[in-house]
Amino acid sequence: MCPEGGEAREDCGSREEWTLLFWTSLAVIVPVILTLWCSAQRSKRKTYMKEFFRKSKHGWHYTDLFNKPTYCCVCSQHILHGAFCDCCGVCADEQCLRRADRSLPCKEIMAPSRPDGSTEHRWVRGNVPLASYCAVCKQQCGTQPKLCDLRCVWCQTTVHDDCMDGLADAETCDLGEFHSLIIPPHYLHLVNKLRRRHPDEFTKLGASCGRSWTPVLVLANTRSGNNMGEALLGEFRTLLNPVQVFDLSELTPSKALQLCTLLPPGRVRVLVCGGDGTVGWVLDAVDAMKLKDQDQFIPRVTILPLGTGNDLSNTLGWGAGYAGEIPVEQVLRNVLDAEVVKMDRWKVQVASKGVYFRKPKVLSMNNYFSVGPDALMALNFHAHREKTPSFFSSRIINKAVYFLYGTRDCLVQECKDLDKRIELELDGERVALPSLEGIIVCNIGYWGGGCRLWEGMGDEPCPPTRLDDGLLEVVGVFGSFHCAQIQVKLANPVRLGQAHTVRLVLKNSTMPMQVDGEPWAQGPCTITITHKTQTFMLYHSAEQTDDDDDESSTSDPERPQSCNF
Template sequence: IDVYSTELREEWTLLLWTTVAVLVPVLITLWCSFQRPKRKVQLKDLFRKSKHGWHYTDLFNKPTYCCVCSQPILQGAFCDCCGICADEECIQRADRILSCKEIMTQSQTDGRFYHQWVRGNVPLASYCAECKQQCGNQPKLCDYRCVWCQTTVHDDCLSSLNDDLCDLGEFRSVIIPPYYLYQVNKLHRRHPDEYSKLAAVCGSGWTPVLVLANTRSGNNMGEVLLGEFRTLLNPVQVFDLSELPPSKALQLCTLLPPGSVRVLVCGGDGTVGWVLDAIDTMKLKGQDQFIPLVTILPLGTGNDLSNSLGWGAGYAGEIPVEQVLRNVLEAEVVQMDRWKVQVVSKGNYFRKPKVLSMNNYFSVGPDALMALNFHAHREKTPSFFSSRIINKMLHYYRFNLELDGEQVTLPSLEGIIVCNIGYWGGGCRLWEGMGDEPYPPTRVDDGLLEVVGVYGSFHCAQIQVNLANPVRLGQAHTVRLVLKSSRMPMQVDGEPWAQGPCTITITHKTQALMLYHSAEHTDDDDSSASEAEEPSADHIDTASNTQETVTVS
């Protein structure tokens, strides 16, 4: 009986400890899950009031140490401007005792600018500026990094560093120094000539870059890029377009020397069009001399404009942002036509016509229907019409086409596409087709539109996989299209809608100054095809002269 009682007691003891071992982690996890929302609310309030650009993470992607207590941490917060890291218990203290990048500050009394050091968590494979040995290779909080020039130095080498002056590093020609903005803020008379005088202290060839990122484009790459660019540049020149529209972000150009600014748009073609519309608004305000050059880092789903200008069909972090900035500095200036699309509905002549800006292409028919269905699915809104009915209607000839005032005899087409650039439909060279037929060359600055027709959605698919040619209808300076169908899908630069009977007129609007990246091509097509889209030397010279004229005016 005693043996049986002992065994029974041991079994119950084992069962008890097993239950405790299972339940305790579960209870702790549940408690943490209930506390996390409350903790996040407290942190969010702290982050909103802080001068740091705090971001919370549940897991750091590399060995990280708290900049306050020096202990290794797996989760906590980091500042994407200055790079300091802290665990949850030390965030408030870190926010209080550790300074961030100052977007606007005066230089020292002797007119010089000194390093601003942050200790620990230096980038991998970084080397000491003094002894040239690798930094950050010890399993502890060690070594220093300058938040402006990204120079790294060992703890022991910091005191013996020969020069404590900061020259802003490799990207000094694109960074807006904090002391420049301080001097601008002190100006009694804000005039472009004064900005040019102040820019002399920034060195020759100073071409500041503004970064405008759409965090809703791409697979969360916008958020990542914002942090990486804030680390390299002055945070004041990096904008999140979900928080500030481009019309307001571009006003920073009016505080910089005329003709010197470049704008890097991180997003899809729609984001680029948004920025170019904001630049047109600057022209209406009489700010022509401050118009920036525009370049693209493609993040969205439709990147045909980026592809046409040599920046590729999409960015997924395959090259570091440092190389992106180098490419921007090496890019060539080109002009790109922009067009006005005016839609006048039949029977509504007294109503104000719908006016849109076009950079890429306009289309009516099968590809617009696909874009409309995709848009409706993405926005989770009911479809405007039945696709079956529309497809049936498209089998009939329902439109008249005029190119430069001349009527064009059309075959039995289901759709018409009007292109300004060489790429269409996510990377297809529409005007070129299979390349087995002679065709007039295309340029983004020739003031001409390329007009093609398609027989249906299957024909569109064949063109996209290079198995068929489009129906080339001609090139024109002005396109007029009369739609007779009761309801048809159409799109401008990927923005679709359903349209009843109407008259569409496409005319030249203006030209935008863009940056063309000629160092690499975006696909493996033959070089002759690439040359069709690449600007010639005369084209680049013309664009450069235009930019000089804008600068002088």
């Protein structure tokens, strides 16, 4: 009996254990399966959306949370997440997305005008910009908690639903404030119908867009400056014709610039959103147009600087770095007001010693060439940034790290006695060097992220410089500590002279060098810097920012002479 009873109890106990095990595993496995299933669904939905967005005529973007009260353009419901088109501003939740895509047209990039040459407004209902005012009653629009009020996707006019009947110019759209920057859909329609594509024909067609028409192409590098480029692309697509806004991560500058060859020669402006490096990339593409016999289509280049310490942009009056301080509309107004200046571009040839059969390395230079401590700083910085890119995503950390490298190398003195290892020739004449550690050759007024190198500080007179004088300014520095002192305006560099051609012979040892912030280590070689081309840039007055806001930032010594084109 007893053993039997024990067996039964044991049996009972093991069953209890099994039940416990079952429920425990159920409690663990079910959530895991659910999570896996959800994430699989999510990624499936994402790939589906991506495919859907790619095929769509709209420029859809998905967001998990809209940054302002948003209503679905199809079902009129208030929505927290969903998709929006950054060209026409239509918003929709996931359920209504397909219907929105089918039934609501996007901003048409190419369309005929009416027989009299005018075009009509293209109204989109609801989700008007936050601080927009009615063109009729001047009261704020979009204040009611529903899908209400209208905005024209071309002229950006906003009007209340009830005021629509009172709109004076309800029939014709004049493309609004930025009409002289927008490529109107009817222009492209006419170009497309042309039988003979000749520049004169474009000029004739361009006359219909007004005498002051200077269409702008926007080329944005979405990888520059904390991914600001992505948001900027959307804002420019909203304000301009989406066809004139290019993402440089999808299309090279030379492909984007081909649009210039369909526009009236001599009128096109190109706005580059990116760092000095991106500007150099675009200017190389502009030079390539000259080689393709497209001289007459060459655009005037202007800059919206992303990232920090953009000396070229700063020299041309566009500031050292843009972080959204002024609205995009103001950026376009500045482009409208800018004047055309010419700027020299240079060719840097590096012929390594003892290598006779290989072609010398050839680089383009807009900003500066240097050998010595500042190139070493750039080289160290570059090497570390490659290793830990995430650490270098902040502007402030970048600046701090850069400064640390500078001071650390005071102790190392890797560039010691440069004057004994290098020969400098300005326009064929040998220059006697004082005891130096670095030589900097400048084309533009600013160096090292907002420092006026040639003028320096104090009132000491110096030979004048211009962006288009075909001359380079050559200075020497005593070491990295001296470099740091120059950057905080406690010292001046040694002026070595100005020249049309600069030749440097590095006799022995390896030295750090850089062209426009791109550093490398270079063995014995001969470096020749000669004039390459002149390019048309746009200059914006009174926007130059020195590192600290002292009184010198209001003066304007590097102001280039504008030319009438």
